[in-house]
Amino acid sequence: MKKKHLYISILVITVVGYLLVQWTQPKSIDWSPSYSGLAKKPYGCFITRNVLDDIFPDQPVLYRNKPIFKSRDTASFQNEIYINSSFSPDRYESEILLERARNGNNIFISAHTLDGPLADSLELKVTDLPIFSAPALNSKWDSLSLNFTHDSKSYKGQWCFPKMLGSSYFTDFDSSATTIMGSNGNGEVNFIKIERGTGTFYVHSVPHVFTNYFMRDYQKAKYASRVLSHLPVAQTVWDEYNKDGRMVNTSPLRYIVSHPYLKWAWITALIGLALFLTFRAKRRQRVIPVIEKPKNSTVEFTKTIGRLYHQNGDHKGIASKKIKYLLEHIREDLNLDTQNINDEFLEHLSQRSGADMETVKTLFNFIDRIQAKENISSDELWYLNKHIETFYQQSSR
Incomplete structure (x- = not known):
């Protein structure tokens, strides 16, 4: 127990000493262009x-x-x-x-x-x-x-x-x-x-x-x-958005790494924690009994519904839901109106999502064919899912 306190004391003294040395050093001037109205450095606004x-x-x-x-x-x-x-x-x-x-x-x-x-x-x-x-x-x-x-x-x-x-x-x-x-x-x-x-x-x-x-x-x-x-x-x-030095602060960790002193204190703390876990993290308590993870009934329910659609041969129903979900994604995440799907819409969708124009045209041509039919085959459903997944993959590049 005494050795444990000794290690912790050495770690705390090291971190505090490092921060004091960094704090006393003169801060360098940041001459990088920013133009942000929030930035007080020389090339801020x-x-x-x-x-x-x-x-x-x-x-x-x-x-x-x-x-x-x-x-x-x-x-x-x-x-x-x-x-x-x-x-x-x-x-x-x-x-x-x-x-x-x-x-x-x-x-x-x-x-x-x-x-x-x-x-x-x-x-x-x-x-x-x-x-x-x-x-x-x-x-x-x-x-x-x-x-x-x-x-x-x-x-x-x-x-x-x-x-x-x-x-x-x-x-x-x-x-x-x-x-x-x-x-x-x-x-x-x-x-x-x-x-x-x-x-x-x-x-x-x-x-x-x-x-x-x-x-x-x-x-x-x-x-x-x-x-x-x-x-x-x-x-x-x-x-304040179209700036070289746009100031973004969406999480505490981003704030920490944006300040040199906090960043190095964080790195030092992680190194100390890794050393402690390597040399001192031995089991010192009785064995904890294994508790089985609760079953995810939601997944089972989803699989059951999917099998029900498949057994009934309602491929068109599944396709309609996948198309509906795709259009909802385009409206909510890409901020595009899906009322009129024309060449101008397809061009905007390609630019906004990053997907190839050929991929977008192929997808919506196939969707038109699906929607024009009362019933579709399992192969057509498979090709529809393949085109949609290709679009999602290219959108996330």
Whole structure:
């Protein structure tokens, strides 16, 4: 018993000593890009998120932490702000954004990289993403000025930022449908306005100006605020989902491993527990009698029902239930309406689930054949189950 206490004492002293050493060491600065409105590190957007109330006074500022296609309750005639190093919504989400703009929303996008269906629809191309690191020295040789191109007095002036981060610009856009709002010191366009219906897309190619590192400087913060002030004073939605550094915390263990000190304390505790179980986990009590595991009557009941359907030859009944369950899965988990099953539906299902288009078409063609018959054979039921299982396997890749 004394040896057991000795081992535990040594383990506790080791863990406490390690944590004290780690605690006294200076914390390194995280220069990785985040753009999260919750992140206080240099390339987070905590300050920008908190000054939106001043930019849009007397208007609610909402924070959305879910995909674009799930935010169907978005009202018309409001602002949506997307700031990240890249912004590449898929075809389905691009159609949603274009429809919102046509209905009166003002959509602000600031990203070094803008590609995919939305960029194609807006006819935009941007230069390559710059390399992120600690900002360069603020000398005239390492900086690049940003400015606005319209004549309003409140937007006159130049604001200097590190050249390696301020050099992104639009290499191609439709000049006939685009209004140029800003450029850099080299005359390269980095801020444009594109009208769609009763709404507008404001697209900006230098997102780092909204990060904490530059927003703490009053003059540089003025530039970021004036960029956002082009949006009308209205209800505003801040996107927190499409971020490089999206902060996700769904379990206590995820929280532990996200902090270096807690992570190493957890690893040390696991190593100590493994050593204790290896050398000291000997049986020191009387033998515990084996208790039989209770039977799972639910499984037996399910097998009985299945045999009953099979014996009665009701293959069509089983097939109908499997089809009904498949459609329920598509509605609930993939958020797709199964009222109209057409080519557009099949394309969206393939994109949303990750299953091959050929697999999806084969499955629903076979379902049409099954539903058109009053009775089906056991072979047809077997092939239906095979097609459904193939779809589920590809969806879970």
